[in-house]
Amino acid sequence: MSSVYSQSLSKKVPLLPSKTLLINRDIQSENRAAAQRLRLAFTQTGTFVVNLVSSPGAGKTSLLEATCRWWKNKWKTAVLVGDLATERDADRLRPFVPVQQLTTGGGCHLELPLVEKGLAKLPNERFDFLFIENVGNLVCPASHDLSEHLRVVLLSTTEGDDKPGKYPKMFRTSDVMIVTKMDLAPHVPFNVEQATLDTRRIRESIDVIEVSSLHDQGISHWCRMLEQRRNTMLSERAIP
Amino acid sequence: MHEISLVRSLVRQVDQIATDHDANADAVQDITIEIGPLSGVEPELVRMAYDQLCNQERRPPATLTIELSSLQVSCLDCESDTELQDFTFRCGQCHSGRVRVISGDEFRLLSITFEEGATLA
Numbered sequence: 001m002s003s004v005y006s007q008s009l010s011k012k013v014p015l016l017p018s019k020t021l022l023i024n025r026d027i028q029s030e031n032r033a034a035a036q037r038l039r040l041a042f043t044q045t046g047t048f049v050v051n052l053v054s055s056p057g058a059g060k061t062s063l064l065e066a067t068c069r070w071w072k073n074k075w076k077t078a079v080l081v082g083d084l085a086t087e088r089d090a091d092r093l094r095p096f097v098p099v100q101q102l103t104t105g106g107g108c109h110l111e112l113p114l115v116e117k118g119l120a121k122l123p124n125e126r127f128d129f130l131f132i133e134n135v136g137n138l139v140c141p142a143s144h145d146l147s148e149h150l151r152v153v154l155l156s157t158t159e160g161d162d163k164p165g166k167y168p169k170m171f172r173t174s175d176v177m178i179v180t181k182m183d184l185a186p187h188v189p190f191n192v193e194q195a196t197l198d199t200r201r202i203r204e205s206i207d208v209i210e211v212s213s214l215h216d217q218g219i220s221h222w223c224r225m226l227e228q229r230r231n232t233m234l235s236e237r238a239i240p
Numbered sequence: 241m242h243e244i245s246l247v248r249s250l251v252r253q254v255d256q257i258a259t260d261h262d263a264n265a266d267a268v269q270d271i272t273i274e275i276g277p278l279s280g281v282e283p284e285l286v287r288m289a290y291d292q293l294c295n296q297e298r299r300p301p302a303t304l305t306i307e308l309s310s311l312q313v314s315c316l317d318c319e320s321d322t323e324l325q326d327f328t329f330r331c332g333q334c335h336s337g338r339v340r341v342i343s344g345d346e347f348r349l350l351s352i353t354f355e356e357g358a359t360l361a
Contacts, residue, residue, distance in 0.1 A: 019353060019356065020354075021257065021351055021352045021354075024351075025253075025348060026346070027253065027347050027349050028249070030249075107245075108241060139280065140241070140280070143242065143279065143280035143347075144242070201337070204329070204337030205338075
């Protein structure tokens with residue numbers, strides 16, 4: 001016999017002779033709730049938050065550089081960059097937009113408290129878009145809600161088209177897949193159709209966009225998609 | 241390996257629940273958790289991280305029981321449930337890809353067992 005422990009921490013539950021408390025609680029429930037609160041706050045201020053995830057070297061920073069180049073000053077944009085140790089990615093983006101480096105000190109993924117610290121160091125302005133460049137890793141970042149409206153996974157043509165099947169959680173939890181380094185596709189054994197097919201077996205509704213950040217290929221499509229998604233967020237916000 | 245931070249959060253919650261019941265953390269005999277194949281959490285790494293944390297914090301080691309859940313989806317089109325054998329998210333009946341995960345993404349604290357004689361509020 002056991003008693004059920006509710007989500008409320010303050011409620012004391014009498015214990016039955018077995019001395020086993022049934023709890024049945026999501027271990028990350030506090031983090032999820034905090035992320036949801038922050039997401040709602042961003043929605044209210046009209047800031048569309050994008051969490052960029054991929055393996056190391058898939059081109060997250062290059063995609064952001066191309067995005068900033070394309071938009072110029074069209075939207076107020078800020079970037080939080082997660083990295084294990086250096087500030088190199090942040091340095092690449094500073095010429096374009098306000099950037100705050102989040103150094104995890106060896107940690108393999110970003111968590112919400114670190115994102116909140118980074119936010120506090122950004123200029124105190126309202127942004128239209130906030131990009132969070134996660135640590136390069138297709139495993140751990142999948143389990144951490146950073147309050148984003150959109151999770152975007154990058155898959156580069158140089159890393160092989162078998163990634164979706166190997167890292168199902170990451171592709172299942174992403175809304176958009178960007179196939180990067182398309183300029184190299186003719187030179188490598190990467191099959192875009194196969195990768196798309198594999199990803200859609202995991203997440204049927206995922207959007208797929210092919211880009212080459214170095215040559216601004218597909219960047220207009222990507223930027224338009226972001227603007228549309230932000231508009232959808234704004235219009236849904238208007239509904240009471 | 242994010243299991244270290246997840247296990248730290250788990251142990252903090254167990255301690256809090258023990259405190260809420262006026263029990264000493266030492267009285268915790270077993271912690272039972274559930275891990276699903278789509279949780280992004282590796283059971284073996286959780287075990288390693290837990291042992292390491294108990295060592296570091298010189299905690300009396302309560303046993304950690306890990307229950308593994310299966311991956312199940314519910315179809316948004318025909319409403320039937322399917323247990324998946326791999327990560328192909330399709331309905332077993334109508335093969336629609338419009339499915340919702342109903343089991344398999346859990347990382348949950350199921351129960352805590354206190355030792356005999358522990359007094360709890």
